[in-house]
Amino acid sequence: MRIILGVTGGIAAYKAADLARLLIRDGHEVQAVLTPSAEEFVRPVTFAALTGRKVLTSLFEPSAAIEHIDVAQSNDLLLVAPATADILAEFAHGLAGGFLSTLYLAFRGPVILAPAMNTNMWEHEATRTNLETLRKRGHVIVEPAVGMLACGTFGAGRLAENDAILEAVRRTIDPAVRDLEGETILITAGPTQEPIDPVRFISNRSSGKMGYALAQAALDRGAKVILVSGPVSLDPPRGAETIHVRTASEMRGAVLSHLKPATVVVKCAAVADFRPAAPAKQKIKKQGKPVSLELEPVGDILAELGRIRGDRLLVGFAAETNDVLEYAQWKLNEKNCDMVVANRVGVEGSGFESDTNEILMVMRGGEVVEVPRAPKREIADRILGQIIRLRQTAGVAR
Ligand code: PMT
Numbered sequence: 001m002r003i004i005l006g007v008t009g010g011i012a013a014y015k016a017a018d019l020a021r022l023l024i025r026d027g028h029e030v031q032a033v034l035t036p037s038a039e040e041f042v043r044p045v046t047f048a049a050l051t052g053r054k055v056l057t058s059l060f061e062p063s064a065a066i067e068h069i070d071v072a073q074s075n076d077l078l079l080v081a082p083a084t085a086d087i088l089a090e091f092a093h094g095l096a097g098g099f100l101s102t103l104y105l106a107f108r109g110p111v112i113l114a115p116a117m118n119t120n121m122w123e124h125e126a127t128r129t130n131l132e133t134l135r136k137r138g139h140v141i142v143e144p145a146v147g148m149l150a151c152g153t154f155g156a157g158r159l160a161e162n163d164a165i166l167e168a169v170r171r172t173i174d175p176a177v178r179d180l181e182g183e184t185i186l187i188t189a190g191p192t193q194e195p196i197d198p199v200r201f202i203s204n205r206s207s208g209k210m211g212y213a214l215a216q217a218a219l220d221r222g223a224k225v226i227l228v229s230g231p232v233s234l235d236p237p238r239g240a241e242t243i244h245v246r247t248a249s250e251m252r253g254a255v256l257s258h259l260k261p262a263t264v265v266v267k268c269a270a271v272a273d274f275r276p277a278a279p280a281k282q283k284i285k286k287q288g289k290p291v292s293l294e295l296e297p298v299g300d301i302l303a304e305l306g307r308i309r310g311d312r313l314l315v316g317f318a319a320e321t322n323d324v325l326e327y328a329q330w331k332l333n334e335k336n337c338d339m340v341v342a343n344r345v346g347v348e349g350s351g352f353e354s355d356t357n358e359i360l361m362v363m364r365g366g367e368v369v370e371v372p373r374a375p376k377r378e379i380a381d382r383i384l385g386q387i388i389r390l391r392q393t394a395g396v397a398r
Pocket of ligand 1: 189190205206207208209210211248267268269270271272273298299300301302303315316317318319320331343345351352353354
């Protein structure tokens with residue numbers, strides 16, 4: 001594959017040199033294009049040495065009159081990393097003032113953008129609108145990570161790690177890539193129901209959509225999938241071994257008895273934290289006066305898995321209404337997970353029941369990756385991509 005690597009002017013530009021090397025290692029030909037501001041951070045000679053090609057920087061070099069057209073026509077994919085707020089705006093609005101933005105307009109292949117900038121710039125309405133425009137055009141956005149930025153602030157805006165960018169390249173080239181072949185993923189999904197009496201129960205609003213999307217995505221990517229599902233109204237994905245359970249205790253039993261072959265466990269189910277201490281054997285009759293229910297705590301399946309996990313990858317979820325990052329970090333340590341996927345609940349478009357979700361993926365090493373609102377299937381693919389990254393950095397520090 002012939003890839004144009006556009007590098008724009010940000011402190012993360014130095015990371016693009018290693019990205020060029022990794023793309024070449026993956027068998028691609030790389031044509032680097034540096035904007036003038038990128039040249040303030042990195043030298044073209046570095047990219048020339050790594051790619052074995054002349055680096056393109058200006059529309060006004062003697063030989064460059066129609067070079068942007070040639071380059072656009074003779075390459076298969078345009079990747080810009082890091083992509084500044086400025087280049088996103090130029091691309092979104094079709095401005096063609098520089099070599100890279102002109103090339104963008106002339107280019108007809110897939111475009112991948114890996115933004116990096118200060119958090120306020122990333123969160124600014126203008127940037128969000130530009131990103132929305134670029135997404136609608138079908139471009140892939142590799143979301144920046146959350147972390148300490150060069151400007152000294154903490155937040156979203158740090159260039160995604162190179163392996164996340166490489167994964168986006170691989171999946172753009174071949175969306176059917178079976179990169180989970182050899183893995184057996186045990187996924188829990190849906191709610192649990194804790195009986196009050198034979199006809200009533202305590203439950204929650206989980207629809208199973210997130211867990212089922214994970215199961216389908218994992219199957220599509222070649223994994224063997226064991227799905228332990230609470231009561232939902234979804235059809236189990238074809239090809240998954242599905243075990244239907246009702247209560248938290250049944251879910252625990254099913255998880256433990258299917259744990260042996262699992263190389264990865266993803267605990268997406270919304271499991272009860274409390275259950276009626278003594279469910280009535282017969283239907284509780286109305287008596288026109290208040291009824292009290294004594295609730296007892298339910299053992300935490302994920303925490304138990306954290307103790308017996310062996311060398312499996314363990315991914316938990318955290319459903320939070322507030323202080324999402326802090327609670328997710330706490331659950332990660334408390335339950336000995338490699339990653340916790342935190343989603344905000346109680347807001348429209350995220351968490352329970354909705355077709356979309358927005359998450360923070362919190363890693364044991366401290367890295368946090370934010371994925372803005374997207375269909376649950378897309379979110380599932382991002383989670384699986386992150387699992388593959390954890391697998392690649394294997395040994396997974398614990
Ligand atoms: O099913 P959907 O409608 O698509 O909604 C998706 C979802 C919101 C349910 C899902 O994205 C999600 O957040 N799942 C976890 C819900 C939850 O129980 O979160 P928690 O923060 O209470 O629990 C933290 C973790 O501990 C979870 O991985 C949970 O599975 C696990 N847990 C909790 C209690 C318990 N008794 N045993 C557990 O294993």
